[in-house]
Amino acid sequence: MSFRKPSVLPGFGLTLGFTTFFLSAIVLLPLAALVLSAASMHWSDFVRVVSSPRALGSYRLSFGASLLAATINVVFGFIIAWTLVRYEFPGRKIIDALIDMPFALPTAVSGIALTTVFAQNGWIGRYLEPLGVKVAYTWLGVTLALTLISMPFAVRAVQPALQEVQRDLEEAAETLGARRVYVLWRIILPTVLPALLTGFTLAFARAVGEYGSVIFIAGNLPMKTEITPLLIVIHLEEFDYQGAAALGVVMLAISFVILLAINLLQAWGRRRHVQAAH
Amino acid sequence: MSITLDQVTKHYGGAPVVNDVSLDIGDGEFFVLLGPSGSGKSTLLRAIAGLSGVDHGRISLHGRDVTHVAARKRGVGLVFQNYALFRHMTVADNIEFALRVRHMRARARRARREELLRLVALEGMDDRLPAQLSGGQQQRVAVARALAHKPEVLLLDEPFGALDAKIREELRRTIRQVQRELGITTVLVTHDQEEAFAMADRIGIMNQGRLLEVGAPHELYARPATRFVATFLGAANLFLARRTPDGIQVGGKTMGSAERAPGAPEHEVVAVVRPEEVELAAARESLGSRYLGNGVIDEITFTGALERLRVQLDEAVHAPLLAASDADARALQVTRTRQVNRGFEVQQGQTVAVGLRRVHVLPTPISSFTACAPSALRADVLSRQPLLAELVARMKTRVAVRIEPALGHTDAPCEAQGEFFGTTVIAAEGDNVERAEWLLRRGVKDLLVLPEAAAPPQRVLIHWMGEAARSATLAVSASVLRHVPAEAVYLGIFPGRSDSERHSYGMRELLDARSEAQAAHGLEMRTELHFGDVAQELTRRLAEAPAQMLIVGVTELKHFAQGFRALLDGGRWPVLIVQRGAP
Numbered sequence: 123m124s125f126r127k128p129s130v131l132p133g134f135g136l137t138l139g140f141t142t143f144f145l146s147a148i149v150l151l152p153l154a155a156l157v158l159s160a161a162s163m164h165w166s167d168f169v170r171v172v173s174s175p176r177a178l179g180s181y182r183l184s185f186g187a188s189l190l191a192a193t194i195n196v197v198f199g200f201i202i203a204w205t206l207v208r209y210e211f212p213g214r215k216i217i218d219a220l221i222d223m224p225f226a227l228p229t230a231v232s233g234i235a236l237t238t239v240f241a242q243n244g245w246i247g248r249y250l251e252p253l254g255v256k257v258a259y260t261w262l263g264v265t266l267a268l269t270l271i272s273m274p275f276a277v278r279a280v281q282p283a284l285q286e287v288q289r290d291l292e293e294a295a296e297t298l299g300a301r302r303v304y305v306l307w308r309i310i311l312p313t314v315l316p317a318l319l320t321g322f323t324l325a326f327a328r329a330v331g332e333y334g335s336v337i338f339i340a341g342n343l344p345m346k347t348e349i350t351p352l353l354i355v356i357h358l359e360e361f362d363y364q365g366a367a368a369l370g371v372v373m374l375a376i377s378f379v380i381l382l383a384i385n386l387l388q389a390w391g392r393r394r395h396v397q398a399a400h
Numbered sequence: 401m402s403i404t405l406d407q408v409t410k411h412y413g414g415a416p417v418v419n420d421v422s423l424d425i426g427d428g429e430f431f432v433l434l435g436p437s438g439s440g441k442s443t444l445l446r447a448i449a450g451l452s453g454v455d456h457g458r459i460s461l462h463g464r465d466v467t468h469v470a471a472r473k474r475g476v477g478l479v480f481q482n483y484a485l486f487r488h489m490t491v492a493d494n495i496e497f498a499l500r501v502r503h504m505r506a507r508a509r510r511a512r513r514e515e516l517l518r519l520v521a522l523e524g525m526d527d528r529l530p531a532q533l534s535g536g537q538q539q540r541v542a543v544a545r546a547l548a549h550k551p552e553v554l555l556l557d558e559p560f561g562a563l564d565a566k567i568r569e570e571l572r573r574t575i576r577q578v579q580r581e582l583g584i585t586t587v588l589v590t591h592d593q594e595e596a597f598a599m600a601d602r603i604g605i606m607n608q609g610r611l612l613e614v615g616a617p618h619e620l621y622a623r624p625a626t627r628f629v630a631t632f633l634g635a636a637n638l639f640l641a642r643r644t645p646d647g648i649q650v651g652g653k654t655m656g657s658a659e660r661a662p663g664a665p666e667h668e669v670v671a672v673v674r675p676e677e678v679e680l681a682a683a684r685e686s687l688g689s690r691y692l693g694n695g696v697i698d699e700i701t702f703t704g705a706l707e708r709l710r711v712q713l714d715e716a717v718h719a720p721l722l723a724a725s726d727a728d729a730r731a732l733q734v735t736r737t738r739q740v741n742r743g744f745e746v747q748q749g750q751t752v753a754v755g756l757r758r759v760h761v762l763p764t765p766i767s768s769f770t771a772c773a774p775s776a777l778r779a780d781v782l783s784r785q786p787l788l789a790e791l792v793a794r795m796k797t798r799v800a801v802r803i804e805p806a807l808g809h810t811d812a813p814c815e816a817q818g819e820f821f822g823t824t825v826i827a828a829e830g831d832n833v834e835r836a837e838w839l840l841r842r843g844v845k846d847l848l849v850l851p852e853a854a855a856p857p858q859r860v861l862i863h864w865m866g867e868a869a870r871s872a873t874l875a876v877s878a879s880v881l882r883h884v885p886a887e888a889v890y891l892g893i894f895p896g897r898s899d900s901e902r903h904s905y906g907m908r909e910l911l912d913a914r915s916e917a918q919a920a921h922g923l924e925m926r927t928e929l930h931f932g933d934v935a936q937e938l939t940r941r942l943a944e945a946p947a948q949m950l951i952v953g954v955t956e957l958k959h960f961a962q963g964f965r966a967l968l969d970g971g972r973w974p975v976l977i978v979q980r981g982a983p
Contacts (some may be wrong), residue, residue, distance in 0.1 A: 294545075299473075
């Protein structure tokens with residue numbers, strides 16, 4: 123079998139070459155270096171670093187808060203995208219532009235801003251304090267920061283899919299006797315589900331890697347409000363490059379497994395459709 | 401009645417998209433709404449389905465008023481142009497959707513689904529996804545889905561638009577078959593007249609939000625009432641003809657007497673001649689029909705079964721055709737079948753004798769316009785006034801120019817000899833009343849006083865002074881409103897003050913006028929009751945809003961100047977005066 127099939131688009135060889143080169147230079151090589159650096163450790167050292175109670179606590183917070191943030195973003199991102207796609211109102215363009223703000227803001231700025239608002243004497247924090255709700259310097263603050271910075275991913279992933287959902291479909295369902303909730307559940311959600319999953323994946327990936335905004339609001343108490351990226355930085359500051367690399371490899375592995383699982387879920391969903399047809 | 405529409409009106413941003421539509425569709429009838437894009441036919445269908453609300457009027461399905469009932473409770477099935485199938489569901493799930501919503505048991509659902517799939521000839525396709533079906537098959541699924549919950553009414557919104565010709569034909573047959581088998585009342589929306597002819601029991605033709613005419617296909621084709629329908633349903637040659645006591649005259653030759661109206665004075669009319677009703681022969685003697693004149697074959701196009709010809713009529717034939725451009729003013733469209741073609745073969749450039757087999761006269765009272773002014777220059781400017789140009793374009797008619805140097809000089813006779821034809825138009829200037837009266841006294845029947853800046857009206861006010869002018873005023877109003885997307889309002893004005901007895905008398909008059917307008921001219925109008933001085937009330941009402949026009953019927957000119965000075969002078973709005981019954 124030959125790869126040189128005549129194709130409508132020219133330059134397949136050239137573009138594949140570029141793709142491989144860039145992926146290698148920018149993604150694969152640094153990752154390999156990371157793994158190699160960690161591999162130079164003694165196995166027992168590696169296990170000690172990555173399974174220390176402090177490390178375990180940080181994994182729990184990092185991945186737990188990230189999953190929670192991504193979930194929140196899928197729900198509210200869907201609602202925001204729905205509002206932006208479906209309704210025409212004054213200021214719609216401005217809100218549409220605001221969605222991208224967390225992209226543009228240096229993450230440290232977001233962190234400082236959030237802390238100002240949610241600290242015990244902050245604008246909102248002072249009213250939450252008497253209710254016994256503490257946001258800043260708790261896992262709640264971490265989740266809040268992660269939600270903020272990963273929100274655009276969810277909205278932007280769902281928006282085009284919602285635009286694609288034809289009004290006709292809803293109207294057809296309506297004339298067939300379905301209520302609004304039924305239409306949302308049975309027609310709209312299934313249609314945008316792949317986009318929702320993509321939004322979840324992107325938001326999650328972004329949240330896991332976040333560092334700048336979290337450290338301001340988290341308080342960084344070991345075992346309690348310390349995220350893994352911070353722990354890595356602490357190792358680096360102690361010139362423990364191998365320890366940092368070891369934690370990095372663990373993060374890499376867990377992230378990879380989760381992302382792979384989501385991708386497989388999507389592929390399975392697609393296949394199920396095709397299979398249903400045969 | 402299965403579907404009853406009563407004065408249904410719907411606006412989008414001020415302009416009416418569906419304008420005062422009333423219609424009855426019978427049980428089991430296949431009704432086609434036909435019209436060009438933007439005519440409001442889809443909006444009307446959506447209003448019936450309940451997907452868009454109406455601003456005014458009532459919609460009833462099987463006697464139940466559903467005007468304010470949600471779409472899902474109306475019991476209609478709707479099929480969209482782009483199928484609108486649920487792409488993540490199988491054919492079976494799509495069809496069963498309405499049954500699931502109604503919590504029908506699985507076994508009953510399956511039985512119904514199988515029945516429907518058989519009906520649309522898609523047995524065994526249950527487990528396919530829409531993406532795995534062809535366009536025609538997808539639309540069949542959509543039809544089956546729309547029928548699943550046994551709706552009382554099936555609505556089809558351009559269902560064949562996205563399909564190619566052959567599939568379209570096949571699907572048409574399927575839908576017609578299903579419709580007959582179930583006896584379900586069906587409304588189909590389309591812009592394709594061939595499709596309408598092929599499927600409809602009755603056709604309703606819409607243009608600019610109005611339902612112009614309703615009738616059986618052959619009925620509408622043979623005897624259209626409006627220029628729009630005459631030209632929209634197939635090709636038509638429109639002649640400016642004359643109705644005389646002897647019959648219809650085209651180009652000075654009497655063509656037929658079947659549609660004569662005894663007693664009516666001689667006047668200008670529009671005659672429709674279908675291309676297949678034109679006969680060609682080598683010489684006048686060999687024509688089987690009435691001779692119109694000679695012509696030269698200009699163009700021959702062969703279209704399979706038919707031969708299409710363009711014949712340039714001879715200069716000597718004085719039969720003005722209503723054409724889009726002056727270049728076409730003598731070009732006659734002719735179609736001939738193979739059989740006729742074999743009997744008399746023609747070539748380009750050949751001179752032939754032209755005869756007309758059948759002439760149909762439009763009942764539309766406005767046949768043409770005559771711009772009348774004291775000088776050629778001013779008449780020319782007037783003939784290009786925007787509202788007049790718009791009316792002319794929409795009515796597919798023409799503007800003649802007539803110069804009357806003595807226009808308005810009390811005792812001067814008419815300059816141009818002969819009567820006035822069509823609707824005479826004068827520019828609104830200072831002394832409108834004098835000039836209007838001058839023309840009306842010299843035989844002008846319909847007179848339009850047109851301000852320079854007048855734009856197409858959004859509302860047309862209708863009133864008549866004297867019963868003798870009533871039916872003519874209604875006819876002229878209907879003619880104008882068929883071509884202008886405006887709201888029609890009849891003002892009943894009674895002298896004196898209002899009291900309960902006079903009020904109920906006035907209301908009766910109003911209802912009479914409304915039902916006559918509807919029955920005789922298909923014109924839907926709102927009515928308003930006023931008491932007081934006629935001229936004052938009309939002026940007050942006209943001054944209330946911009947973009948209004950007045951159509952007013954008069955029977956005598958005794959106190960004309962006095963009564964009309966306030967209405968005409970200053971030229972603030974277009975006024976169309978209909979004079980009937982005057983000695």
